[in-house]
Amino acid sequence: MKSLYSTKATIKGGRLGTASLSDSDLTIKMSAPGTDSEGNNPEQLLAMGYGACFDGALGVVKKMEQASFGSTTYTTVDLLQGETHEYKLAIKIHVVADNTDLSADEIQRLVEKAHEVCPYSKATRNNIDIEVTSEVQ
Missing domain, CATH: 3.30.300.20 (K homology (KH) domain)
Incomplete structure (x- = not known):
């Protein structure tokens, strides 16, 4: 199979850190599920x-x-x-x-x-x- 698309994510701090993409300006603040912390899980x-x-x-x-x-x-x-x-x-x-x-x-x-x-x-x-x-x- 040929690759149609590939992306890489960098995660620091696991569920309480950040996640970002190498080919986008998207950075997400991570939070644990079920908490009131700002961010996404x-x-x-x-x-x-x-x-x-x-x-x-x-x-x-x-x-x-x-x-x-x-x-x-x-x-x-x-x-x-x-x-x-x-x-x-x-x-x-x-x-x-x-x-x-x-x-x-x-x-x-x-x-x-x-x-x-x-x-x-x-x-x-x-x-x-x-x-x-x-x-x-």
């Missing part, structure tokens, strides 16, 4: 990145299947803690489709196909519990 960034990637994959599937509908993708990322510092992620992806004559079952089939195509989904498959749902408005 990795789970928030994962929710945004995964959602954008998934919605893009859904756009590819729409073209492949010649399907036309509007969509909004919602992602929820949960950070779970077990008994002894055992941490795990769980993700929910929910797509709301509109402006379509497709049935709820047809939309769900396309959303599941997007889950097969999405690079984030491929990277997390069998590593993170992911629930993919949809609805038609």
Whole structure:
């Protein structure tokens, strides 16, 4: 495979530090989840990145299947803690489709196909519990 894009991030101070990109002026102040500290945590960034990637994959599937509908993708990322510092992620992806004559079952089939195509989904498959749902408005 050829590389279409590559970026590098620099993180200092972990969840209480900063994160910056080598090819952008974006610098994010990091904060621990569940605190009132100013900044963002990795789970928030994962929710945004995964959602954008998934919605893009859904756009590819729409073209492949010649399907036309509007969509909004919602992602929820949960950070779970077990008994002894055992941490795990769980993700929910929910797509709301509109402006379509497709049935709820047809939309769900396309959303599941997007889950097969999405690079984030491929990277997390069998590593993170992911629930993919949809609805038609």
